[in-house]
Amino acid sequence: MNAKQAAGYKAAEWVRDGMTVGLGTGSTAYYAIEKIGEMVGKGLKIRAIATSNASEELAVKYGIPLVASSEVTRLDIAIDGADEVDPQMALIKGGGGALLREKLVAINSDRFIVIADSGKMVSQLGGFKLPIEIVPFCYEWTLGRLQERYKVEIEMRQRDGQLYVTDNGNYIADASFGKIVSPGELSHELKMTTGVVDHGLFVDIADTVIVGYDDGRTEVIGKKE
């Protein structure tokens, strides 16, 4: 069992009959979805909302029943990966471009469990490029304003030689902050920038972090029992 699998499988232990569950996105969330699918196969009764088209396809593949957001007011739990986790459980997410749906699901969940291999744990956020989701209209202006404001390298994410397009039809700009001194402040500032839809800083959202290690061990860190 690898570190991501260990963390993903451990998180599935929090999923109980009758829950509405948010399914994250990425290579770590994959293992949680796989495990939850196995549990559903053995009779677990849940319904789920996926944070990306890719995770929705996975849920269908593993037989996890999906529910429309119109039928749900709040989720019991959401389980998702992260690109960086700091000692206060602030996160950088969005390496896979799913940050907006992930944040919507995370803030609407009673418990948000982050699953991460130990390499994602950092003393200060910012080593990983911060994904910023921006609207396509006049995106060059938004990019220019961000570059002007922060004076750091910010590049438009590309895929196959084209601008990367999120599941929501937006673009992603990746910002190399290096070190983020005040994630909360930066989070608010970015959110106030016209043209920015959202960004990958998740501050004061995670309730529990499950760290996975290469030898298969896990460590649970968190605010909630």
Ligand SMILES: O=C[C@H](O)[C@H](O)[C@H](O)COP(=O)(O)O
């Ligand atoms: O947009 C993607 C998500 O925020 C992922 O949860 C994050 O990038 C971590 O992905 P992975 O588990 O593949 O490292």
